[in-house]
Amino acid sequence: MNTTDADVSNPSAGASVSDQVGGAILRALSLAVAAQELPSGLVLPSQITLERPKNRDHGDYATSVALALAKPAEMAPRAVAEVLRTYLLADHEVKSVISAVEIAGPGFLNITLARAGQGAIIAAILSEGEIYGHSRALGGVKINLEFISANPTGPLHLGHTRWAAVGDALGRVLSAAGAEVTREFYINDRGNQMELFGASLRAAAQGVAVPEDGYHGEYINEIAGQIKSAHPEYLTLPDVQSLDAFRDAGYALQLADQQRVLEGFRTHFDIWFSEKSLYENDFFKHCLDRLRAQGHVYEEGGATWLRTTDFGDDKDRVMIKSDGAFAYFASDSAYYISKRERGFEICIYMLGADHHGYVNRLKAIAACAGDDPNYNIDALIGQLVKIMENGEELKLSKRAGTIITLEELVEKVGVDAARYTLIRYPVDTPMVMDVDVLRSRTNENPVYYVQYAHARICAVLRNASDLGITYGVDQIHAELLENDRERELIGALAEFPRVVAGAAELREPHRIARYVEELAGIYHRFYADCRVLPMGDEAATDLHRARATLCSATARVIANSLALLGVSAPEKM
RNA sequence: GCGCCUGUAGCUCAGUCGGAUAGAGCACUCGCCUUCUAAGCGAGUUGUCGCAGGUUCGAUUCCUGCCAGGCGCGCCA
Structure with missing residues (x-):
């Protein structure tokens, strides 16, 4: 083909x-x-x-x-x-x-x-290097990958963390499969939540009770304190300006904090998209006109509705409330249209399980805009994450102030272990992270198992160089690699491009993790059975060079796999 | 009530765009460091793939119904 x-x-x-x-x-x-x-x-x-x-x-x-x-x-x-x-x-x-x-x-x-076929595999890995495994499976399709999209009203918590890891890895995998990916974080920077946030901050700064339905964590006091010391005059402004000032200052601090934390977690976004911007320059009006032209907008009870029931939604959705305010759904609709008008063919939404009810209405938006919901929208639903430490579940409660943030998780187990563990399970299954396991250095902890295999190979190759043994594309000698372990290893290496393409097509980055775990296991078995370097004063032979070359190809594939997951491949451990 | 997700070994979970004896880690027993990283390797034990039908040469995988658990169904965001 x-x-x-x-x-x-x-x-x-x-x-x-x-x-x-x-x-x-x-x-x-x-x-x-x-x-x-x-x-x-x-x-x-x-x-x-x-x-x-x-x-x-x-x-x-x-x-x-x-x-x-x-x-x-x-x-x-x-x-x-x-x-x-x-x-x-x-x-x-x-x-x-x-x-x-x-x-x-x-x-x-x-x-x-045939042996030649095996040699060709090793040659391809060594000559392609970092791009071995890349393909044109998704041949240039423009994909908008939206994930996390947390409110800028607090720190990122454990639920966001799963998406941070999986979303970022998916972005890497899609790119490797040839898609043109834009990673986007949608900032809910308007609406009631923002107003409540501002009011909570000001109340904290004034030392009065925070509104009942406002934000309560300890971090609110911290931010309020920061704002107060930087801008004491905010407290003396007229009421409305004062609230706006606290809201905007708090927003800027939280957004900057989220950005800092995510960069530290190796999760990069190309675009931080402001919800507010959807209402600038008549863009929303343009979207509404477009949906109206398609015949799916109507007025009732003083509100403006989108007839999403035309396309399988349970009920129609309000875009403009009877008091004239824009409902959240207005933003959802305009945002989708924005994505499409910016040239994205496929819009991937990564949603938490508590938002799975949105899928139908999102798809209805696409249909109302005249698109194919099953092609243009791809919604991934992620189940919740629990975290255990010392045999007990750490409960997440904003009220009790025991919220686990992304930063705290990283402090406990490190970026590599956190990312790897979050990625290695399919997102549609609930998962439990055990902090004690993630800190352990045994087979229970797959990230170390895989990284150890890489480090082990690097050690062998360092020794090879010390012994003056050359390895590389001109030292493949595939005809000498006839041991079962060697064949098995080569076969696994050859699988990598198909695994990457499959992970991209199915939007399942965990397949990369499962693959590399298997590859690491195969390597460890090869290592146990096949002596790579000469022993004692034994002279170096082509078999030694061939095996060192095979080791080098294996290290390449492990490193490429880990790179797709955003996990480091250490040369020494 | 309607919708989505899940149900695989004692435990935690892979696998399933239909394929040949269903896998891994943990746990348990026993081996392997006088030469490459033992954070490793090997051997042994464990299954009504929730239940019942259907489609097929073939179903853990697809379809239907049922059972059990989780979550969601606002002119909130």
């Missing part, structure tokens, strides 16, 4: 070994049809999905195409497989890559790679 497009900027897109094998199977199919060994009317698949068999006796790759085609071809599955095998083995283009094709079970085709 994509074997003919040589993409210079991205070699792995066009020439990976599995692509070559898949292409060969497609050729075999068409040749067989042309030769009438398969029925001429047979509809062939557009691409072949190869899987890596769990059982290693089943070769390096397996495909079930023969099973799938048996029925339409009105042939026995194994007979289809037999035809395929014959043509596959006769294909000159893959002769150097494939060494054996076997038919097994009900009609699986098990394919074993």
Whole structure:
């Protein structure tokens, strides 16, 4: 399918070994049809999905195409497989890559790679370096990735932290898959919450009781104190100006604080988007006109509504309240239209489980704007995170002041462990972080397991250099790497580009973590069985150089994986 | 009531765009540091993949119903 497009900027897109094998199977199919060994009317698949068999006796790759085609071809599955095998083995283009094709079970085709195919994998990793694993799977699609979007009225807490880690990793993964990604943080800088925030700050500064429905944490006193000492005159302003002054000053401090904390957490945003800006320069009016032109806006009871029930929402939503104020939904609608008018094809929203009810109305906005909600909007729902320490759950309560902030979590376990742990679970399952485990240095703590593998390889390579052993693209010697552990390791390294592409398409960065854990395990086993460097005064051989080269390729893939997660790959531990 | 998510080994969880004997860590037992990082490796034990139907050559994976748990259903933001 994509074997003919040589993409210079991205070699792995066009020439990976599995692509070559898949292409060969497609050729075999068409040749067989042309030769009438398969029925001429047979509809062939557009691409072949190869899987890596769990059982290693089943070769390096397996495909079930023969099973799938048996029925339409009105042939026995194994007979289809037999035809395929014959043509596959006769294909000159893959002769150097494939060494054996076997038919097994009900009609699986098990394919074993030739040594040259294995060498090509190592060569690709070493020559592509940091971009090994990148692809054109999402070929240039413009994606707006919005995550966290916390109110600028307090510190980021544990719930935001999951999105900070996962959202950032997803951004990296989407980019690696060739998408053009803009990471965006939506700032709710208008509305009642902001007014309450301002009122709470001023009350704290005045030393009077904070409004019942206002903000109460200890941080409110701190910020109020900061504002008061910097601008004592705020307290003497007329009431309205005074409230505005406290609100704006508090907002600036909180926003700056969130930005600082997130940068420290290695989570970067391209755009900090102000909700307020949606109402500047008649932009909101423009959005309303556009929705009205599509015929989904109406007035009732003095309010302006969007008829979202036209597109599966439970009830219509108010945009402009009867008192003339803009409802939050007005912003949601305008924000979506802004994203689309800024050229984003796909808008990804990362929402907490407590907001999952928004998905339908968000999709309805897209539909009301004349878009395809199932393509233009991609809503990811994240379940809640619990945190345990000393065997007890740390409860999150703003009232009791026991809120766990992102910063506190990082102080407890560090950025690497926090990010890694938050990313390694699918977001739609609730998760529990155990602080004690995250501080431990054992197999229980996967981030150390993976980082240790990287550090271990770096140590071996340092020793290799000390011994004057050269390794690299010209020292692959794939024909010498015949141990099962070596084959298994190479096979895992070859998987990486597909894992990245899959994680991007499914929006599941945790797949990268699970992959790299498996890779680390395979490396540790290789290391236990295959001595890399010469012992004692033993002379260095090509096998030593070949293994050192394989180590170097493995370190590259582990480092690339961790880079996608925003986790460091230490050279020493 | 309606909607979303979850239910896999004693525990914490992977896996599932349908595939060949269902995986990892923890826990438990026993081995491996006189040469590359033992933060490691190896061996052993553990399953009605919530329950019941359906589609299929094949279902833990897809569909329907049910059971259990979590969450959400404002002219709040």
